[in-house]
Amino acid sequence: MKNLLLASTSTLYKGDYLEYLLPELELHFKDCKTVLFIPYARSGGITHEEYTTKVALAFAKINIIVKGIHEFENPIEAIEKAEGIFTGGGNTFVLVSQLYKCKVMEVLAQKLKSGTPYLGTSAGSNIAGLTMQTTNDMPIVYPQSFQTLGMIPFNLNPHYIDNDKPSNHMGETREDRIKEFHSFNSIPVLGLREGSWLEIKGEAITLKGNLKARLFRQNQDPEELESGFDLSYIK
């Protein structure tokens, strides 16, 4: 039975890293003494070590020990033996490239299907969708595929934002970009605002946090979904 939390962001404005999620994480990882951290997205270009240290400090507050996947000789075995797993944000192209290079994409999918508690934030949530094609990130490396874990039957757009440019700027809005995605793809996309997360328990998918989420479907008007809503009907 799947057991995932997929958060739009790790950090809220003026908040500490993972702070707003800690009460949830304490419950979510209640049976874990340790959590395996996947730092591959390398937020801001920091090293795997630096990123893991930052995560370990946050998890120490709920008495969980964090180990980075890069500390293990065999990343496949590290995933297979993990009590709980967290993939942090950064660049989704870098994350997906590295998951494929280390041959752990499929292993991670299998492990999560078996019920191991998982937390994703930003890029780490993005990879739970069918593809990474609704990321906001720059394509700074070339991944061998855009396919991702498929833990939910749609795609996510983390850090979803309604008005993301000054009105005199001619670049695309976030909504424009997702509409463009639907010129070429039929996969539904959920725009997850900062402060929202999805809770996946088996096949149930619930929108959590105080905000609405914005659902985009091919050839349909976008829809605002309420917090608490079961989203498992979206396909």
Added chain:
Amino acid sequence: MKNLLLASTSTLYKGDYLEYLLPELELHFKDCKTVLFIPYARSGGITHEEYTTKVALAFAKINIIVKGIHEFENPIEAIEKAEGIFTGGGNTFVLVSQLYKCKVMEVLAQKLKSGTPYLGTSAGSNIAGLTMQTTNDMPIVYPQSFQTLGMIPFNLNPHYIDNDKPSNHMGETREDRIKEFHSFNSIPVLGLREGSWLEIKGEAITLKGNLKARLFRQNQDPEELESGFDLSYIK
């Protein structure tokens, strides 16, 4: 001798399509009766036909006839025989995918090296750089490579914007994203603001328009470059 105009945007705020560039285009394409339009980026998901009609209307103002590359049976031949070429904006992933699918990426590079006048706007400018990896676009299709035309010895970031998010949003700024690119790549990146363009004549690269451009190099602080500056030293 290369002869290219690479514009950040096709359209300025409250302006018509290509309007601000028309005086330049009249000179740039002065020896052309016809211009070949490459609509592959399909701005906003419109059809190749619709996009070409829009471009033809703008070029009619300077008495140039526009033909879309999709109207030709053989796109390679269409490029080889073109008097002038324009690649419009839209989604860079879609554009680059299609250029590779039609096997015209290398043909286009050779044609431009031979001196055929070229105009690029947005995605059409982006592909003149070494790679498309500093695009702002969503990866809505998977191109066979991120390598592009290499008409200039650096990359472009079109629609460059200084403050592209509200201060309480935790996603990356444009500058953050380009810095992340430099965690993994050493290619310089020129942030080209809307209203700026590059003029390439042989090996000379001049910044045009009224605005400064922002140069990003690996491990260096960004630099503001003045309009009129010769940028051919950037490597």
